Amino acid sequence: MYRISLDSIDNLFAAISAVEKLYIPADREDGQSYFTEWKEGVKLSDNLNTFRSAKGLFFPQVQDLVSFRTEGKKIEVIDTRKETEDFVVFGVRACDAASFGILDRVFLSDPVDSYYKTNRDHGTVMTLACNRPDETCFCTSFGIDPSDPAGDISCWKDKENLYLKSLTEKGEKLVYALKDLLTECDENAADTVKAEVKAVMNELPLSNLKPDDFTGEQLSVFNSEKWKELYRSCIGCGTCTFVCPTCQCYDIKDFNTGKGIERFRCWDSCMYSDFTMMASGTPRLTQLERFRQRFMHKLVYFPMNNDGVYGCVGCGRCLRKCPVSMNIVKVMKSLGGDAK
């Protein structure tokens, strides 16, 4: 394990960004933090977590797939994928770090999504343990430890120092490149911070929420009468899907740039009415079906297909952002138990 004084943290960022692009959570005027490319003057945010997760660095909201040139009856397909630059993302919380594992299951399973894989291969993830989880956090429900985040390098922060521990070969390489700035320290150096976070977490209202209360057969959960009450307040805005680190639905569209045709993909939302629209109609006629789909996917379908791993990491973003205060926790609480 290594440490660096918080006074020198900008030197650390400068050293990283001298070799690779670096993104850190930084506050904007709205007081919320966003992953921002570091340059002189960009300060690490004190916020618990970013408005949006770091998902966009690996699975961008809009991404070009391929270009076409057409002339008469002829079509030319142009592979516009460029060599991706290496980058580092610093300050990813434990929940968001776990979300990459979920996205990996989707995009790295056969057939591998090369766009996502390239970004994963080129990105080094430096996670940062939480100091003050809040009442919207429930990562521990999914077996995630906010005091011990995964990633290529895990970091902890106390009042004076940042502690770093590399977990992968990629992390090792980066730490090696930074070693002039770092001081080697005891493996237990971050234990006090870890203990403090755990104590905070145990006091939080959602720390006892258990997803296993929820495991029913897919048909019984799907057919539960409870959805009829739960969905009512949802206005189908899709906010929950856009801020969610694990939501992966996308659309593919063509755009004529005037010089050629660009095929791109962009995030989409199962909360939208045209998501499944077909010539013969849509199988998800009302918001009830669409609302149910989002939560069935995360809590039932995804674990069924992925060795029991849930499609939610308890980051709490959908709790904080839903305009009508509907969210996955309410769903879990309501359907836990007697939906079975």
Next chain:
Amino acid sequence: MINDTLIPSVAVVTDIRTDTPDVKTFRVVTQDGKKPFDHKPGQCAMLSIPGVGEAMFSITSSPTVKEYLEFSIKKCGCLTSWLHMIEPGQEICIRGPYGNSFPVDTDFVDKDLLFVAGGIGLAPLRSVINYCRANRENYRHIDVVYGARSMDDLVDYQEIISEWQKEEDMNVYLTIDRPQEGWNGHVGFVPNYVTELGFDKTRTVIICGPPIMIKFTLAGLTTLGFEKSQIYTTMEMRMKCGVGKCGRCNIGNKYVCHDGPVFRLDQLSELPDEY
């Protein structure tokens, strides 16, 4: 760069046949005149015209045809209308094949097969029927019940009359919804016709058509004593990626593009009724 399934290849439409007022069948080969890829009966491919759109279509030609792929396409929107306007020689984009297939080399072997199709639903079944015809010794009797709104809407009538109907051990039953001048065949909806014909319940059934037709045919078959585990169908949902990643086409925990489109009815009935 590694290949990516989302990046299509260019293919050429070499032949276009008008089957009905709103269905055309397109023959597609690579730029150097070969079959774009091998497939299994029931599989689909994504066809696109850059700037217009991309959509999933069943491969209607049999895997035993080694020279080209064929698609029967009903005009219903942006891309399909565009495809209906093109002329031979037009290049299009193609990627695939996607999805699972009918168990022609396992569960279907040595069985009496009953195909039930309505409208454009014949497109995916034609691939299976022609595969079975090409490997005739592997299967027992073949029955086809095929219906459309009118005489003009019966797809590929010529191949059915000139080849299928003449074959030994194969019966084709055609029907149209309403009486029409020049039509001496059966008149009535597919589900009723299937019940009237009263097939014995040892047959393996393969069914494809509009949801309402499927629903009523199944009710009829159940009355005749058929089990869900003898019945296969192919499903259709909105699709974008074709490979189980864009999250669009699921029925419960199954992605139709990847785990389907072919489902056995007993498997389908374990999934939420959301299709």
